[in-house]
Amino acid sequence: MKNKDTITVVDNRNNNKFEFKIKKGSFGPDVADLTAFYSKTGMFVYDPGFTSTASCSSEITFIDGEKGILLHRGYKIEDLAEKSDYPEVCYLLLNGELPDVENKKKFIKILTNHTMLHEQLLRFYSGFRRDSHPMAVMVGIVGALSSFYSEKNYDFSSTEGMWVAVSRLLAKLPTMAAMAYKYSLGQPFIYPKNNLSYSENFLHMLFSTPCGEYHPSKASIEALDKLLILHADHEQNASTSTVKMAGSSGANPFACVAAGVASLWGPAHGGANESVIRMLNEIGSVNNIQKFIEKAKDKTDSFRLMGFGHRVYKNYDPRANVLRKYCHNLLKEIDSFNVPLFKLATKLEEIALNDSYFIKKKLYPNVDFYSGIILKALGMPESMFTVIFAVARTVGWISQWKEMTELTNNKISRPRQLYTGKNKREFIEIEERRNIKKMYPGEIK
Ligand code: CMC
Secondary structure (H helix, E strand, C coil): CCCCCEEEEEECCCCEEEEEEEECCCCCCCEECCCCHHHHHCCCCCCHHHCCCCCCCCCCEEEECCCCEEEECCEEHHHHHHHCCHHHHHHHHHHCCCCCHHHHHHHHHHHHHCCCCCHHHHHHHCCCCCCCCHHHHHHHHHHHHHHHCCCCCCCCCCHHHHHHHHHHHHHHHHHHHHHHHHHHHCCCCCCCCCCCCHHHHHHHHHHCECCECCCCCHHHHHHHHHHHHHCCCECECHHHHHHHHHHCCCCCHHHHHHHHHHHHHCCCCCCHHHHHHHHHHHHCCHHHHHHHHHHHHCCCCCCCCCCECCCCCCCCCHHHHHHHHHHHHHHHHCCCCCCHHHHHHHHHHHHHHCCHHHHHCCCCECHHHHHHHHHHHCCCCHHHHHHHHHHHHHHHHHHHHHHHHHCCCCCCCCCCCCCCCCCCCCCCCCHHHHHHHHCCHHHCC
């Protein structure tokens, strides 16, 4: 009897048939197991941008882009955002279950016990140009952690070593991020305060000065905590895949997370929240919206509406749905609907949601559209928007890295390609060119 859990690929050039197993997940689309595709067919699978490729199996996060569903360990993002807090979500992503009371207390202690940076690390900051983007500083500083936590002292494939990486990264990222901001202002670094919650401590380090302590409002602490939850993990996105690709070679986890920070920085990924505000400033006034909508639709123009569209969500982004309500309430609460930038944002949202191009292409406002506006409304400097995303996503990166490292059959990530370059050709020696090779650069006339 024919095995039904297979897929047959027919090479129409010669009618050869190849059978591949179909693997079933616990939820969502099945996958065709093409690991033997090359050995069976002699061909590679071509999928630039990985639009149809499942790069791994994972138990952490589930997304159904058509239905707008995002689950972490089975829990709906809407429930987590409403009923949980960021440390609890971190625990869930890392351990698979929500913590009981004792474990929550222990976990919070871990997060607060490692918030300080080694004093030696602080000297790295002064090596960066004063006007550096804080994300540039973050790439360097997070990478530098690998010299403090190295393979000399830790076996990162052991449970103990993994937890050193997890706890130090989660606890230290807000401190590093706040210091990157302080450095850009030329203000003294503010040390962490371990009697404050994760989000409150982060705001304290960002906005307190030695001359005056900043006491954030309850609304700001809650807003930041929600933003951290909503950005905590998102399956195999570009930055997470970057962390895992780097980690698949057995590289130091702190260096792998630095690679994730670099990947997140781009405007098509985490950099979009900052680009949203830049775009709104460029549009300038409600009267110009239509002109920019036309630019976004024009295929000869590279302009895109930042904060719109998503690779996976083709219905709506559930994170954006949570933030949309929150954003509108916040603007009402702080009486900012009439602030020109926010007026412009709400009008742009309305126009784009009703425009046939955006409807047909399923381009909805994404999480970065609203997070950009919320962070702006909270008085956060624009250059810090993507840094805050990086702080939030660190738990996703490290959870996914940990899951990969715990596998016994982990393989180095090594994609192949469709080669379109020159065929083998003969090297023709030209004597004069060969002579140049023998000269010192200063001798070349
Ligand atoms: N404005 C105008 N047109 C767009 C936009 C946009 N923001 N996004 C996609 N399109 C068009 C695109 O031109 C293409 O049209 P056509 O089929 O005629 O060639 C079609 O929609 C599909 O776009 P794509 O680039 O093939 O889609 P993708 O899945 O590769 O890209 C995306 C997804 C998020 C990179 C893209 O929508 C985009 O650049 N959006 C703006 C940047 C942004 O907001 N990024 C944040 C993403 S959410 C948070 C995160 O993941 O970090």
